[in-house]
Amino acid sequence: MPRTSEAVQPRVIVDGVTKRFLLRHTHSLKETFVAAVQRKPLASTFDALDGISFAIEEGQSVALLGYNGSGKSTLLKLISGVLQPDRGEVLTRGRIAGLIEVGAGFHPDLSGRENVYLNAAILGMTQKEITARFDEIVAFSEIEQFIDTEVKHYSSGMFLRLAFSVAIHTEVDILLVDEILSVGDEPFQRKCIAKIRQLHEEGKTLVVVSHDLNMVSDICERGILINRGKLIFDGPSKEAVARMREQ
Amino acid sequence: MGPKPGRPPEAAEEIRLSASTITPAPGFAQPGKGAGLADVFRRRYLLSLLVRKEVRVRYRGSVLGWLWSYVKPGAQFLVYFLALGVFLNLNGNQPNYPIYLFSGIILINVFTEAFSNATRSLVDNGALIKKIYLPRELFPVSSTIVAFINFLPQALILLVVCAVVGWRPDGIQILGLLIAALTVLTLATGLGMLFGAANVSFRDSQNFVELIVMVVVWGSPVLYPISQVAKVLPDWAMVLYQLNPVTAAVDLFHAGFWYPTTDGRGNLPGDTMLYGLIALGVSLLLLALGQLVFHRLEGRFAQDL
Numbered sequence: 001m002p003r004t005s006e007a008v009q010p011r012v013i014v015d016g017v018t019k020r021f022l023l024r025h026t027h028s029l030k031e032t033f034v035a036a037v038q039r040k041p042l043a044s045t046f047d048a049l050d051g052i053s054f055a056i057e058e059g060q061s062v063a064l065l066g067y068n069g070s071g072k073s074t075l076l077k078l079i080s081g082v083l084q085p086d087r088g089e090v091l092t093r094g095r096i097a098g099l100i101e102v103g104a105g106f107h108p109d110l111s112g113r114e115n116v117y118l119n120a121a122i123l124g125m126t127q128k129e130i131t132a133r134f135d136e137i138v139a140f141s142e143i144e145q146f147i148d149t150e151v152k153h154y155s156s157g158m159f160l161r162l163a164f165s166v167a168i169h170t171e172v173d174i175l176l177v178d179e180i181l182s183v184g185d186e187p188f189q190r191k192c193i194a195k196i197r198q199l200h201e202e203g204k205t206l207v208v209v210s211h212d213l214n215m216v217s218d219i220c221e222r223g224i225l226i227n228r229g230k231l232i233f234d235g236p237s238k239e240a241v242a243r244m245r246e247q
Numbered sequence: 248m249g250p251k252p253g254r255p256p257e258a259a260e261e262i263r264l265s266a267s268t269i270t271p272a273p274g275f276a277q278p279g280k281g282a283g284l285a286d287v288f289r290r291r292y293l294l295s296l297l298v299r300k301e302v303r304v305r306y307r308g309s310v311l312g313w314l315w316s317y318v319k320p321g322a323q324f325l326v327y328f329l330a331l332g333v334f335l336n337l338n339g340n341q342p343n344y345p346i347y348l349f350s351g352i353i354l355i356n357v358f359t360e361a362f363s364n365a366t367r368s369l370v371d372n373g374a375l376i377k378k379i380y381l382p383r384e385l386f387p388v389s390s391t392i393v394a395f396i397n398f399l400p401q402a403l404i405l406l407v408v409c410a411v412v413g414w415r416p417d418g419i420q421i422l423g424l425l426i427a428a429l430t431v432l433t434l435a436t437g438l439g440m441l442f443g444a445a446n447v448s449f450r451d452s453q454n455f456v457e458l459i460v461m462v463v464v465w466g467s468p469v470l471y472p473i474s475q476v477a478k479v480l481p482d483w484a485m486v487l488y489q490l491n492p493v494t495a496a497v498d499l500f501h502a503g504f505w506y507p508t509t510d511g512r513g514n515l516p517g518d519t520m521l522y523g524l525i526a527l528g529v530s531l532l533l534l535a536l537g538q539l540v541f542h543r544l545e546g547r548f549a550q551d552l
Contacts, residue, residue, distance in 0.1 A: 009274070080279075081279025084280075
């Protein structure tokens with residue numbers, strides 16, 4: 001059940017958020033001209049999210065559920081600040097970082113070590129914090145041996161391990177997690193999930209998006225089900241998963 | 248699609264109520280609403296890493312490596328010197344023409360490199376911008392810094408050559424050099440942010456910038472003596488010509504590097520310092536405009552890239 005306490009302020013507030021994408025049907029002056037002459041529509045809009053509202057309390061772990069195209073990744077991007085809502089408001093309190101498509105900030109021509117520093121700084125860590133956590137990050141990724149090798153020589157598994165390891169060791173209050181289970185082999189996945197659980201126990205706020213329904217209902221106590229941009233259920237995660245399967 | 252039966256609507260309503268009553272509390276921030284260039288300063292450690300990355304990977308995999316930073320302007324200089332200095336005999340008419348030419352070339356190079364790279368920086372870093380929020384001003388600013396780092400060894404060569412020929416600048420001329428460098432860097436950052444932000448939605452922007460860069464090289468007295476321009480243009484047009492911030496900066500570079508090596512034989516336009524200060528002011532205004540437009544368009548970057 002969502003914990004509600006008077007004393008603790010929420011970490012994330014999503015208030016009446018609508019996100020509308022403009023789909024342009026023409027991509028050049030010529031096409032625009034031709035379409036205008038033929039009186040075809042030049043663009044249409046698509047509401048990825050429509051009037052979504054909820055608040056996430058401190059220390060809560062929330063699963064965003066929904067099928068492909070339901071708008072859950074858009075919602076995660078709004079919370080991280082990558083996208084801006086067209087209507088409504090998103091507010092967050094504290095430091096926020098995302099395990100969203102890990103490795104986005106990695107450069108193939110830099111060594112693992114340099115990439116750890118670069119990516120951790122991109123995720124908002126200070127030089128001091130990175131230096132303090134560097135050994136822990138490398139140990140977690142289990143690639144100590146190759147840390148001074150250029151990342152382009154890494155196998156895709158090694159690359160993902162290192163990227164994930166950096167992201168999960170960032171100093172945060174709110175952790176956004178998108179599709180964690182695509183990372184590495186099974187033992188490493190178990191280790192990642194254990195780490196996420198540990199962060200949750202430490203009182204971090206988690207927002208998780210995954211298609212592995214058993215895993216998310218296990219990690220998260222609360223589930224928010226979205227369908228075609230509308231919030232259709234908000235409550236215990238087990239119930240949310242059951243509702244989703246009914247659809 | 249009507250509301251489905253069950254308890255969700257009340258649950259959502261209840262949470263929303265509590266949310267809207269708490270909203271004004273301190274400590275909350277709207278994610279993705281940055282403070283612009285001030286954020287770049289706040290995240291200067293990240294900026295330094297981004298710059299270091301660019302510098303490290305620029306000539307990765309090439310045998311000459313950073314020597315390319317000398318080879319390219321060197322070849323450019325030789326071509327212009329042969330074509331204009333020797334064939335068109337500017338070398339005979341303008342005292343110390345090689346120094347005149349080189350001091351202009353390195354300044355215009357740092358401007359064009361910073362401007363065009365800053366314009367493309369957002370599209371080049373699209374993968375990152377689409378996934379993680381960070382102050383996006385970091386990208387054009389780091390492009391400018393990288394261009395400046397690239398400029399330093401060239402400036403060093405120029406200094407050595409000047410010293411060998413006999414360079415005796417006064418304090419004002421040195422100050423003019425600093426103002427000129429600051430002007431082109433500010434201008435490149437401001438215009439880079441302006442055209443870079445537009446480039447996200449309309450890739451016409453970077454082509455337009457290539458056009459501007461070409462015009463700028465010939466629209467300032469880099470390759471030819473400014474005295475030739477003064478002979479042709481009427482006074483009012485000459486004022487317009489010198490109001491171009493890049494022209495003013497190039498003039499300051501000539502006044503600082505070239506003129507003190509000519510024993511007073513060089514021919515400088517009047518009021519270089521005045522035009523230089525105006526240019527710096529204009530560049531700062533354009534930087535403010537660039538930031539304003541950038542901030543307006545920033546919200547759409549992640550979805551338009």
